[in-house]
Amino acid sequence: MDLAPYLLLAGLEGLVQASVLMLTALGLSLVFGVMRVVNVAHGEFYMLGALIAWACGAYIPGPPVLGFVAGLLVAPLAVGALAWAADRAVLQKIGYNPEGTIVSTIGMLYILQQGALLTFGPDARAVDAPFYYTIRTPWFGYSSYKLFTVAVAILLVAGLWLLMRKSKVGLLMRATQFDRETALNFGIPVGKVYSAVFAIGAMMAAVAGVLVVPNQQAHYLMGTDPLLLSFVVVIVGGLGSIPGTIAAAVLIGLSDGLLSVFFSPTLAKIVSTLLVALVLIFRPEGLFTVKGRRA
Amino acid sequence: MSKEFFGGRGVTRRRLLQGITSGGAVLAAPGLIRGAQAQAGDAIRLGAPFHRTGIGASYGRWYERTAMAALKVINDQGGINGLPVEIIVEDDGTDPKRGVEVMEKFAAEYKVDAVFGHLFSHVVAATAPRAGELKMPYFLCSEAHTLASGAFNRYCFQPSITDVKSQVSSMAPWIASNLGKKVTLIYPDFNFGYDHRDNMTAAIQAQGGQVVADIAIPPTETSFTRYMPRIPFNTDVIYHVMVGPAVLTFVKELGEHLGSKRPEIFGFIDSLEAVDMDIPQLEFLEGTYFWEAMPRYAQADQSAADRDFRAAVGVDGNGASLSDPKDVATYAHMFSVWETLFAIKQAMEMADYRGPGQKIAMMEAMESIAGFREGTEFPQGDKLFNGKTHQAFGHQNISQVTDGRLEVVHRTSIEDTLYPDECDYTQMSF
Incomplete structure (x- = not known):
């Protein structure tokens, strides 16, 4: 293949990767930024989103588009409710103790993963894309649905940004993130804010799962890879920084796409891990964070 | 409560x-x-470490169904040597470490007479040495060439399914003369895949062809488009074999990438095992070829044995479950579980086997078997069994996708699958 089409394909793949990463990593980053909780179970919320999307597609009759739209609504709501309950039932009870939250979210990871295995079974579940059209270039074909996921991801991120910047809820979240004690003194219901943030974080992952499942397949073990990549993005972008996370997702997604098309996907993973190590050594606050200010 | x-x-x-x-x-x-409750002497107990979960789950589900169907037939016939047969199933999670643990459990806790039914080669590679140490007869329903290459021990047998070396060497001449000589290999990045790479490269070179690219893909990969540009434009034939939960995605993305100007495609049915072919994204497979050990779709000249086998396991003429047409079987592999059970039965009957004290006599009987005849007990077809390498050799099928069904266009002879012995397990001690 010539260089130009090769670059085009690599760029497209990177863009799709970046947009899904942006959603999962933003959820993780939001939870860490506001709550200081490292949510190891984040990938499982993504997996649940995908499985719920499969269930909607399989049990709602009619064209695939109906099941897809239902999944896009049901999955985040159900996963958000679950995350809300998990925050109330577990994280709140242990007082958001940093070590405790890591251990308990590892526990959640196993409970969710094995719960999915018991409920949905061990098989990979294929989901029909809401529409099926292959864009033909002279050199290769490309799924139009993949480009659609990029557009939806950008819309959702814009929505999250508006929520954080322009709404009262966003103001409360930012206040809590900035200084928990002062927020409490001003009468902000920090407990509720925490639960809401944990739920929104999980919902971002769930939506990413819904978007990705027509490209891949829903499977109870699918949460691991996105979790690792999200951690990479969040560390590179600066923990808790939304613009940093977005920039890092694009950087990691595109470099992953380019490297894995031109060389090998394994090399792409090595490079992104190396980047994390370098960032942790030389700029532990993240590549895109201005010192002393977050989000 | x-x-x-x-x-x-x-x-x-x-x-x-x-x-x-x-x-x-x-x-x-x-x-x-x-x-x-397990107690020696009152029944014959067989340990079945199936891949109920993990990346081999679809195979595990069908291996278990097939084993239970064969077990019913055996017990209805009066068991083995008058003893009822029991199968104890444990999930190994398609995980090598867990595979070894389950083997230890079968030996120490259940005290079974033999263990059978492992498929994924990385699990087999980890478990086989432990089987030898525990002196447990271990019957593989796998395909890797590792056993016949001499890397395992005298306790390991593969009496039903042929190994990759046989499959590849018997089909390479057909591929080279009918499809083309410039081959791109796409295979999973672990030892089963390397068997394909090494044997296919050698076999196609022997035909005067060449491998123009080889693309190894991790079996846990979920996205494949990024690998596709490495298929060179001068490829005559794409040779693909994938395993794992994402095989459908792999085939779909291959189709998306190639479009209508595709080269010839020859796949191992592994890339489509347990996958319903009747979806629009797979229409590009029309006219392409697949290897099948046993044809998924009932053929016009279907044998009585194949019809009985389908009925016993609960599979329809399209290779799907009788109760759910979307639940497609791993039809090209699962016969090996059925046949392995009947091979064990035959060896045990030859040795008048009554309990674990006679394990060695049973294995020696197995080594003395020269082959099996096609019939209810061996529905895939006639087989030669090599007592020295512990490996069976059987017919292979090449099928073409025609109107969305796989139709057999070529069936190799058993002689095509033979190669010189690479080891002699009978020279090893028990």
């Missing part, structure tokens, strides 16, 4: 958790009880 835990008034978080924990213990208990 239910009254105490769910009686309404006193449900606290702690009590709920206690309830869940004890519920889990109750669920786990049958395994313990069953283990404690």
Whole structure:
């Protein structure tokens, strides 16, 4: 293949990767930024989103588009409710103790993963894309649905940004993130804010799962890879920084796409891990964070 | 119990958790009880470490169904040497470490007479040495060439399914003369895949062809488009074999990438095992070829043995479950479980086997078997069995996708699959 089409394909793949990463990593980053909780179970919320999307597609009759739209609504709501309950039932009870939250979210990871295995079974579940059209270039074909996921991801991120910047809820979240004690003194219901943030974080992952499942397949073990990549993005972008996370997702997604098309996907993973190590050594606050200010 | 835990008034978080924990213990208990009841001499017990979960789950599900169907036939015929046969299934999670642990459990806790039914080659590679150490007869339903290459031990047998070396060397001449000589290989990045790479490269070179690119893909990969540009434009034939939960995605993305100007495609049915072919994204497969050990779709010249086998396991003429047409079988592999059970039965009958004390006599009987005849017990077809390499050799099928069905266009002879012995397990001690 010539260089130009090769670059085009690599760029497209990177863009799709970046947009899904942006959603999962933003959820993780939001939870860490506001709550200081490292949510190891984040990938499982993504997996649940995908499985719920499969269930909607399989049990709602009619064209695939109906099941897809239902999944896009049901999955985040159900996963958000679950995350809300998990925050109330577990994280709140242990007082958001940093070590405790890591251990308990590892526990959640196993409970969710094995719960999915018991409920949905061990098989990979294929989901029909809401529409099926292959864009033909002279050199290769490309799924139009993949480009659609990029557009939806950008819309959702814009929505999250508006929520954080322009709404009262966003103001409360930012206040809590900035200084928990002062927020409490001003009468902000920090407990509720925490639960809401944990739920929104999980919902971002769930939506990413819904978007990705027509490209891949829903499977109870699918949460691991996105979790690792999200951690990479969040560390590179600066923990808790939304613009940093977005920039890092694009950087990691595109470099992953380019490297894995031109060389090998394994090399792409090595490079992104190396980047994390370098960032942790030389700029532990993240590549895109201005010192002393977050989000 | 239910009254105490769910009686309404006193449900606290702690009590709920206690309830869940004890519920889990109750669920786990049958395994313990069953283990404690095992006693030598009253029945023949076979350990079945199936891939119920993990990346081999679809194979595991069908291996288990097939094993249970064969077990019913055997017990209806009066068992083996008058003893009833029991199969104890354990999930190995398609995980090598767990595979070894399950083998140890079969040996120490259940004290089974033999273990059978492992498929994924990385699990087999880890478990086989332990089987030898535990002196446990271990019957593989795998395909890797590792056993016949001499890397395992005298306790390991593969009496039904042929190994990759046989499959590849018997089909390479057909591929080279009918499809083309410039081949791109796409295979999973672990030892089963390397068997394909090494044997296919050698076999196609022997035909005067060449491998123009080889693309290894990790079996846990979920996205494949990024690998596709490495298929060179001068490729005559794409040779693909993929495993794992994402095989459907792989084939779909291959189709998306190639479009209508595709080269010839020759796949191992592994890339489509347990996958329903009747979806629009797979229409590009029309006219392409697949290897099948046993044809998924009932052929016009279907044998009586194939018809009986389908009925016993519960599979229709399209290779799907009788109760759910979307639940497609791993038809090209699962016959090996059925046939392996009947091979074990034959060896045990030859040795008049009554309990674990006669394991060596049973294995020596197995080594003396020269082959099996096609019939209800061996529905895939006639087989030669090599007692020295512990490996069976059988017919292979090449099928073409025609109107969305796989139709057999070529069936190799058993002689095509033979190669010189690479080891002699009978020279090893037990």
